[in-house]
Amino acid sequence: MLIFELFVQGLVQGSIYALIAVGLTLVYGLLRILHVAHAGLFTLGGYCGVLITNETGSLTLALLGAMMLVGIVGMGIYKLCYQPILSHPPFVALIASIGLFIAMEELYRLAFGPYGISFNQPPLQTSVNFLGMHLKLAEIITMLGAALLIGALALLSARTRIGVAWRATVTMPEIAESFGINIEQVRYINFFVGSALAAAAGVMVAVLNNLVEPTMGSVPSYKALAIIVLGGLGDVRGTLIAALALGVIEAYGTIYLGHLLDRDAIAFAFLIIVLMIRPQGLFGRAIS
Amino acid sequence: MSIDFGAYEMTLLTTIGIGVTVALSLNLITGFCGQISLGHAAFYGTGAYCAALLTKSGVPFVLALLAGGALAAGVGIIVGLTSLRVRHDFLAITTMGVSFLFVGVVRQQEFLGGEMGVSSIPDHGFGKLGFMLFALAIALAVAVFSIYLKRTWMGYAFDSIADDEDTARTVGIDVGQYKLTAFALGTAIAGIAGGLYAHQVRFISPDSFGFIESITILSMVVIGGIGSVGGIIVAAVVLTMLPQWFQFIEDYKLLLYGGLLFAMMRFSPGGLAALTNKLLKRFAARART
Numbered sequence: 001m002l003i004f005e006l007f008v009q010g011l012v013q014g015s016i017y018a019l020i021a022v023g024l025t026l027v028y029g030l031l032r033i034l035h036v037a038h039a040g041l042f043t044l045g046g047y048c049g050v051l052i053t054n055e056t057g058s059l060t061l062a063l064l065g066a067m068m069l070v071g072i073v074g075m076g077i078y079k080l081c082y083q084p085i086l087s088h089p090p091f092v093a094l095i096a097s098i099g100l101f102i103a104m105e106e107l108y109r110l111a112f113g114p115y116g117i118s119f120n121q122p123p124l125q126t127s128v129n130f131l132g133m134h135l136k137l138a139e140i141i142t143m144l145g146a147a148l149l150i151g152a153l154a155l156l157s158a159r160t161r162i163g164v165a166w167r168a169t170v171t172m173p174e175i176a177e178s179f180g181i182n183i184e185q186v187r188y189i190n191f192f193v194g195s196a197l198a199a200a201a202g203v204m205v206a207v208l209n210n211l212v213e214p215t216m217g218s219v220p221s222y223k224a225l226a227i228i229v230l231g232g233l234g235d236v237r238g239t240l241i242a243a244l245a246l247g248v249i250e251a252y253g254t255i256y257l258g259h260l261l262d263r264d265a266i267a268f269a270f271l272i273i274v275l276m277i278r279p280q281g282l283f284g285r286a287i288s
Numbered sequence: 289m290s291i292d293f294g295a296y297e298m299t300l301l302t303t304i305g306i307g308v309t310v311a312l313s314l315n316l317i318t319g320f321c322g323q324i325s326l327g328h329a330a331f332y333g334t335g336a337y338c339a340a341l342l343t344k345s346g347v348p349f350v351l352a353l354l355a356g357g358a359l360a361a362g363v364g365i366i367v368g369l370t371s372l373r374v375r376h377d378f379l380a381i382t383t384m385g386v387s388f389l390f391v392g393v394v395r396q397q398e399f400l401g402g403e404m405g406v407s408s409i410p411d412h413g414f415g416k417l418g419f420m421l422f423a424l425a426i427a428l429a430v431a432v433f434s435i436y437l438k439r440t441w442m443g444y445a446f447d448s449i450a451d452d453e454d455t456a457r458t459v460g461i462d463v464g465q466y467k468l469t470a471f472a473l474g475t476a477i478a479g480i481a482g483g484l485y486a487h488q489v490r491f492i493s494p495d496s497f498g499f500i501e502s503i504t505i506l507s508m509v510v511i512g513g514i515g516s517v518g519g520i521i522v523a524a525v526v527l528t529m530l531p532q533w534f535q536f537i538e539d540y541k542l543l544l545y546g547g548l549l550f551a552m553m554r555f556s557p558g559g560l561a562a563l564t565n566k567l568l569k570r571f572a573a574r575a576r577t
């Protein structure tokens with residue numbers, strides 16, 4: 001049963017990757033910015049989740065609070081950091097974003113200490129018997145929660161006016177604008193939604209590990225970049241598949257390749273191989 | 289005022305020499321040829337490991353240094369091949385991947401010391417003063433080479449590729465070959481700098497060559513002004529000395545790096561060089577009126 005258990009562990013990890021990477025790919029699709037600081041928002045979400053839960057005792061409230069708060073911070077980052085440098089070549093925003101991310105991590109370390117913080121009473125730790133496997137309730141909630149949130153996002157983009165405006169802006173910004181779509185507004189919503197999803201992932205990781213630490217975003221940050229490149233930059237569906245696939249590949253790879261590469265290197269080895277064969281990503285369309 | 293030129297100052301100057309060398313080596317790739325690299329520490333590390341293991345098995349220091357540079361260049365050409373396939377953002381992510389891959393692979397290899405790294409690296413035999421002069425001489429040589437390169441045909445070709453690759457190709461510049469040359473030159477110099485570093489501190493571990501180190505090198509180039517040799521030297525010197533001068537800043541060192549990197553891109557994407565030019569022009573304009 002090890003093979004099956006690894007698969008499920010991979011899916012849990014993949015769900016977290018998916019929640020982080022969707023926000024990143026949304027930002028890339030709209031602005032062509034590699035938003036590294038996105039993972040700083042993921043970490044912030046984790047801190048909000050633990051702090052609010054410890055204060056109020058309600059994890060639900062903490063999840064919603066973290067998503068709201070981090071969503072707003074995400075919009076602030078767009079306004080203060082990216083909007084003024086959109087006209088520069090893309091590496092300018094990329095390097096600014098890396099700088100911002102490093103500064104954010106350091107701020108968390110200085111504010112909350114280097115060893116991280118935990119829940120007073122760790123929630124959702126009950127063990128559940130599922131198809132003969134022992135899973136923590138938190139792991140099941142993570143998978144379901146991620147599916148639910150991303151499903152809601154899909155519905156939002158397919159069925160609502162905001163969703164239509166967003167898709168129109170991604171495909172043809174000038175024409176969308178000439179049809180009266182407020183592009184700035186679309187960008188703010190984009191940052192709000194993407195950041196809120198990252199915050200949800202942060203809260204989930206906090207519950208899974210019962211720990212948030214300043215550097216918890218480092219590895220996901222760069223891995224999420226690998227994922228969105230694999231998914232074909234800006235392509236939400238490709239990103240989801242790549243996220244889940246990477247989670248599963250890592251789960252097996254840690255067991256079978258662990259003596260050659262460490263866990264975090266697997267993602268990048270996979271990435272480099274894929275890019276050399278298909279420079280437009282696994283699911284991206286070739287641009288002629 | 290007398291300056292007490294003790295062991296501490298010599299170590300500091302050596303560190304500066306190595307910092308300037310490695311920053312200028314990245315500038316050849318990112319500044320001159322326009323190929324962004326977020327994984328430069330991997331080549332610095334390749335040189336460091338190669339040189340360290342060679343001197344440990346009895347090879348003379350200078351020879352080991354050159355071998356480190358050669359191996360780094362070999363790896364650099366392989367990584368450079370990716371720049372023929374992918375560009376801009378994709379290249380940034382790929383080179384970032386190289387940085388993680390390097391640390392991830394080195395960590396798991398017994399003969400490279402794994403997590404524990406390589407310790408008790410032999411003495412270089414130059415003495416503290418001699419080693420300092422050696423490191424500074426290499427930094428100076430790389431700076432002179434950079435300025436010279438800028439004025440050669442190859443420098444112009446690099447410039448055209450950095451500016452607009454497709455146009456460069458239409459006027460008959462062999463883009464691929466020049467990109468690989470830039471990678472080979474830059475990574476070879478980074479490898480030599482790595483060998484110097486390994487013999488200065490005499491202990492290396494995978495963590496010394498991770499992504500943060502890559503970003504530190506990149507921040508010297510970016511803060512100095514991408515492509516500007518003078519600006520980068522100033523930035524490398526200042527960024528190496530700041531934490532040394534203000535010991536209390538050690539805890540805030542990364543915050544400072546991150547903040548500076550961000551602020552520089554946000555307010556002056558051309559770095560110190562562009563900032564100075566702007567100020568000079570403003571003074572000149574004021575002087576005229």
